[in-house]
Amino acid sequence: MHEPTSETIEPVLHPGASAEKLVSPLSATSASQIASDRQVLEKLVFSNLQEAKVSRRWNIGLRLAWLVFAVAVFWVLRNDNAPANNPTSVHTATVEIKGEIASGTDSSAENIVLAMRSALEDSGSKALVLVINSPGGSPVQAGIINDEIHRLKAVYKKPIYAVVEESCASAAYYIAAATDKIYVDKASIVGSIGVLMDGFGFTGLMDKLGVERRLMTAGENKGFLDPFSPQTEAQRKHGQLMLNQIHAQFIEAVKKGRGDRLKETPEMFSGLFWSGQQAVEMGLADAMGSLDMVARDVVKAEDITDYTRRENVAERLAKRFGAAVGSGAWQAMRSSVNLR
Numbered sequence: 001m002h003e004p005t006s007e008t009i010e011p012v013l014h015p016g017a018s019a020e021k022l023v024s025p026l027s028a029t030s031a032s033q034i035a036s037d038r039q040v041l042e043k044l045v046f047s048n049l050q051e052a053k054v055s056r057r058w059n060i061g062l063r064l065a066w067l068v069f070a071v072a073v074f075w076v077l078r079n080d081n082a083p084a085n086n087p088t089s090v091h092t093a094t095v096e097i098k099g100e101i102a103s104g105t106d107s108s109a110e111n112i113v114l115a116m117r118s119a120l121e122d123s124g125s126k127a128l129v130l131v132i133n134s135p136g137g138s139p140v141q142a143g144i145i146n147d148e149i150h151r152l153k154a155v156y157k158k159p160i161y162a163v164v165e166e167s168c169a170s171a172a173y174y175i176a177a178a179t180d181k182i183y184v185d186k187a188s189i190v191g192s193i194g195v196l197m198d199g200f201g202f203t204g205l206m207d208k209l210g211v212e213r214r215l216m217t218a219g220e221n222k223g224f225l226d227p228f229s230p231q232t233e234a235q236r237k238h239g240q241l242m243l244n245q246i247h248a249q250f251i252e253a254v255k256k257g258r259g260d261r262l263k264e265t266p267e268m269f270s271g272l273f274w275s276g277q278q279a280v281e282m283g284l285a286d287a288m289g290s291l292d293m294v295a296r297d298v299v300k301a302e303d304i305t306d307y308t309r310r311e312n313v314a315e316r317l318a319k320r321f322g323a324a325v326g327s328g329a330w331q332a333m334r335s336s337v338n339l340r
Helices: 025-079 109-121 139-156 171-176 203-209 233-261 276-282 291-299 313-323 327-333
Strands: 091-098 125-134 160-169 181-184 189-191 273-275 304-306
Touching: 091 109, 091 291, 109 125, 109 139, 125 171, 125 291, 139 160, 139 171, 139 233, 160 171, 160 291, 171 233, 181 276, 181 291, 189 276, 273 276, 291 304
Parallel strands: 091 125, 091 304, 125 160, 160 181, 160 189
Antiparallel strands: 189 273
8 A cells, every 4th residue: 555645746737738727826816906906096097087177177167257257347347337428319317316425325426426417418318307315424425416516507508306205304405405496295304404423422431440541642632522532622612613614504505506495494404304395385395296297297208217326246346355444444533524
C-alpha cells in the first residue's frame, strides 16, 4: 500500500490550453472589485458633470435675469413720467396732490411743478385741475407750488382750478389759494390757516431720573429746540417771531389768491378749519363740485388726462437701498415747521 503524501500537486498545463481558464478564485475577486470601483467612479464623474451643467445654467439664467432687470429699469427711467408734449385731443388735465406735502414725497414741489408744466404744455389741455386731498405739510414746498401756479397761469393763459376731496388744510390750502377757483364737497375739511412747530421737552423727567444731559455746542443757541435741554425765554420769543412771520406770509398768499371773495372774520386765520359748506359761505372756496362736474360743466372737456408724477420702481429701489441713508439722523436733527 502507498502511504498518503502531503506534496502539492501542480496542475498540468496541456499544450494549447488557455491561461485564462486557470485564473485563481482570488484573481477573479480582484477583477470584480476593479469593475465595481470603475462603475462608482464613472457615476461620480457623471454626477459632477451634471452638477456643473446645472450650475452653469443657473449662472447664465441669473445673468440674463439681471440683464432683463437692468433693461427694464432703464426703460422705466427713460419713459416713466415723460412730459406729454405731443399734441393730443381736447381734454381736462389733472394733477393729484395727496398726502403730506414735503420734500421726497409724491406731493413734493418738484413733482407737482413738473406735472403742472407737462399738463399745461400739452396743446390739447384746456385747463388744469389740481385734485387735492392733503392735511398739509411744509410751508416751503407749498410756497414754491403757490408761486409757480401764478407764473404758469400768466405764461400759458389757461385756467387752473382746485377740486377738494376729503381735506384741503394748511399747506394744501396754501396751494389751492393760488388757483382760479376752488371746488369742494359740502363735507370737505378746508382751512387751518396757521403754522406750528412741535417737539417735546424731557428736562423735568431727566431730573427725576437723575439723568444728566451732556451737550456741547459752539454758539449759545445751537441747542435751540433740543428736547433734552431747557428752553430759554429768548429762544421761545425767537421761535414765535419766526412762526408769526411765516403765518403772515401764508395770510398774504391767501388774500392775494382769494381777493375780494374772502369774507374775513377774526377766526379765519386763527388755524381753525371748516366744512366745505362753511368754506363756500366764508369765501375760502367758490362752489360745490367734483372733478367730473368741473371737467364737464366748467372746462367743457369731459375727457380727463392725469399728469401726476408717481414714484416708479427704480426710484423706490434707489430710496430703499441708498437714497435713504442718513435720513434717520436728519429727521432727528431737524425740528420742522409745518402748516397743518
